[in-house]
Amino acid sequence: MKFFADNLKFLRKKAGLSQEQLGERIALNRGNIASYEKGTAEPRLENVLKIVKLFNIELSDLLEKDLSNSAAIQEELEKMGLPNEAAPIPADxxxxxxxxxxxxxxxxxxxxxxxxxxxxxxxxxxxxxxxxxxxxxxxxxxxxxxxxxxxxxxxxxxxxxxxxxxxxxxxxxxxx
The missing domain is CATH 1.10.287 (Helix Hairpins)
Structure with a gap:
């Protein structure tokens, strides 16, 4: 989980989401997201999988690569065009x-x-x-x-x- 905290923050900002919006989409609260981004807490596996699915990214990339330095990943995220105004995914x-x-x-x-x-x-x-x-x-x-x-x-x-x-x-x- 060497790069997880920084990658989560990078992906969230790239998608134009606040911590609260990201939390709503994966059924967590803003505090959880903030703790993950600071590196003061590690998410449960099911939450990591939700993040991977939401951002359509490989688990190994999220955990083991510095995504902010990868121009190819940045371009791919822009191509995905994650809508900022999309409705949050309900927890259930x-x-x-x-x-x-x-x-x-x-x-x-x-x-x-x-x-x-x-x-x-x-x-x-x-x-x-x-x-x-x-x-x-x-x-x-x-x-x-x-x-x-x-x-x-x-x-x-x-x-x-x-x-x-x-x-x-x-x-x-x-x-x-």
């Missing part, structure tokens, strides 16, 4: 939107988990088929043996990739 609408987004993300995570399990089954099927074929082939050439060794190496790489995939899914599931 923002909450409903966040809940829907969380449900959608949960469904995607469950789909990734299911796909990972399916990939594990397919990989095991390939491994068993390979073992079966190799056990039935007593007289194989050196070239076929080399190909079989390469195939086994490929299966090991696929195992490592699948394990990494599952660890990432577990991490995402635990960080929800």
């Amino acid at each position: 609408e923002a909450t409903a939107h966040l809940k829907a987004e969380l449900i959608d993300n949960r469904a995607r995570l469950e789909r990734f988990m299911s796909q990972s399990d399916d990939m594990q089954k397919i990989l095991e099927g390939f491994r068993q088929f390979h073992k079966f074929k190799m056990s039935k082939s007593s007289d194989i050439s050196r070239d076929v043996k080399n190909i079989a060794d390469d195939y086994e190496n490929l299966l090991e790489v696929m195992d490592a990739l699948l394990l990494s995939h599952k660890e990432l899914i577990k991490f995402l599931d635990e960080s929800k």
Whole structure:
């Protein structure tokens, strides 16, 4: 969150919003916004996500880049033309939107988990088929043996990739 406070202030001013107007749009009060901009308080994740969505910016950019020094970002914000007179987003609408987004993300995570399990089954099927074929082939050439060794190496790489995939899914599931 190295740049968060300065970036929030920059984005708010660039959009022509007061602290109170920004607070209304993301269902917070002016004091929260002021504390975030001073760096005396850190927002909850759900509030950071509201800010990211409102300004249509990547989370990593908001937290890790100095947006005020980026001419490209400034131009992009101007192109977005955030209307100053737009009605504030009601708190219940923002909450409903966040809940829907969380449900959608949960469904995607469950789909990734299911796909990972399916990939594990397919990989095991390939491994068993390979073992079966190799056990039935007593007289194989050196070239076929080399190909079989390469195939086994490929299966090991696929195992490592699948394990990494599952660890990432577990991490995402635990960080929800």
